[in-house]
Each structure stands twice: as structure tokens, then as C-alpha cells.
Amino acid sequence: xxxxxxxxxxxxxxxxxxxxxxxxxxxxxxxxxxxxxxxxxxxxxxxxxxxxxxxxxxxxxxxxxxxxxxxxxxxxxxxxxxxxxxxxxxxxxxxxxxxxxxxxxxxxxxxxxxxxxxxxxxxxxxxxxxxxxxxxxxxxxxxxxxxxxxxx
Numbered sequence: 001x002x003x004x005x006x007x008x009x010x011x012x013x014x015x016x017x018x019x020x021x022x023x024x025x026x027x028x029x030x031x032x033x034x035x036x037x038x039x040x041x042x043x044x045x046x047x048x049x050x051x052x053x054x055x056x057x058x059x060x061x062x063x064x065x066x067x068x069x070x071x072x073x074x075x076x077x078x079x080x081x082x083x084x085x086x087x088x089x090x091x092x093x094x095x096x097x098x099x100x101x102x103x104x105x106x107x108x109x110x111x112x113x114x115x116x117x118x119x120x121x122x123x124x125x126x127x128x129x130x131x132x133x134x135x136x137x138x139x140x141x142x143x144x145x146x147x148x149x150x151x152x
Contacts, residue, residue, distance in 0.1 A: 029069045029130075030089040032058055033142065036104040060132075068127040068150055073119045074106070081116035085109050087126065087144065107142040108133065117149055125150040 035056055074086035089105040109128065111117055117126070128147030133140055 029062070029067050030071070030105065032062070033089075033104045034102075035059060036102075036141070062130045063132060065130055066127055067130045067144070068125060069107070069144075070123055070125045071107075072121075072123055073117060075119045081118040083111040083114060083116050085117065085119070086140070091121065091123075103139070103141055106140060107144050108140045109144045109147045112146045112148045115148060117147075 035058055037056055069087070072088045072091050073082075074088050074092055075082055076085050087107045087109045088101070090101050107130075109117075109126065112128070117124070126144070126147045127150050128144035131143045131145060133143045
């Protein structure tokens with residue numbers, strides 16, 4: 001009887017963990033992207049061991065889908081409004097480029113058509129089609145194409 005109770009508890013625990021890990025947090029895609037896994041791999045071409053990104057299934061499921069995400073514009077040029085920029089889960093002072101966050105916290109954005117999105121210190125919400133671009137944690141791993149502003 002005790003072994004049946006243990007087995008039942010194990011199965012219920014597995015189902016609960018499996019369901020919670022497999023469900024995308026549609027209210028906050030940054031949380032889903034934060035599930036990105038990194039593995040240290042040896043690169044024989046240059047003889048250096050480095051971390052490589054491994055896209056877990058929940059993140060792979062976003063590929064080619066429209067997502068809506070709230071964050072901060074990180075400009076790539078000195079222009080006030082841009083159609084190509086970085087988008088961060090954190091304000092500029094805390095973003096990946098300043099060393100306080102990981103590569104899973106930024107997305108390279110290409111706005112829809114010739115639309116230009118203004119740089120501001122306030123967060124904005126945008127939507128677009130999500131793609132993977134790299135598994136290198138020193139490069140941008142995610143891209144949002146056909147992006148447009150949803151609200152400020």
C-alpha cells in the first residue's frame with residue numbers, strides 16, 4: 001500500500017512539473033526565453049571551450065509564431081527613431097550589453113515596412129514574428145521580424 005502511494009505521488013508530481021514547464025507564459029515571453037539552457041562545449045577549430053545555447057522545446061515552439069512582448073528599445077545608431085534595433089527585457093543600464101543580463105534577454109528587431117520606432121526610456125510593447133538566429137551566447141540569439149508597436 002505504501003509503495004502504491006509513493007508511486008501515485010511520483011506520477012502526480014511528474015505530471016504537475018511537466019505541465020507547468022511545458023506551458024508558455026504568454027503574458028511574459030521573457031520568462032519563456034529565460035528557460036534557455038547553456039552547455040559548455042569544446043570548439044576544436046580554435047581550441048577554446050565556450051558556452052553554446054541549447055533551445056529547449058518550449059522556446060522552439062515559438063519559432064515562426066507571432067509574439068507580443070514588453071521591453072526597452074536599445075538603439076543601434078544615434079537616430080531617435082529606428083526600424084532596426086535591439087529590444088531588451090531590461091532598461092539600457094541593465095541590459096545584456098552592459099553585462100548585467102544574459103543573451104536570452106535581448107532580441108534583434110526589424111520593424112514592419114518602413115515603420116520607425118522611437119527610442120524612449122520607458123518600456124513599450126511590440127509584436128512580431130519570432131525567429132532563432134544563433135546558438136552563440138556572444139551573439140544575438142533571437143530575432144523579431146515584421147514588428148510593430150502595440151502600446152507605449
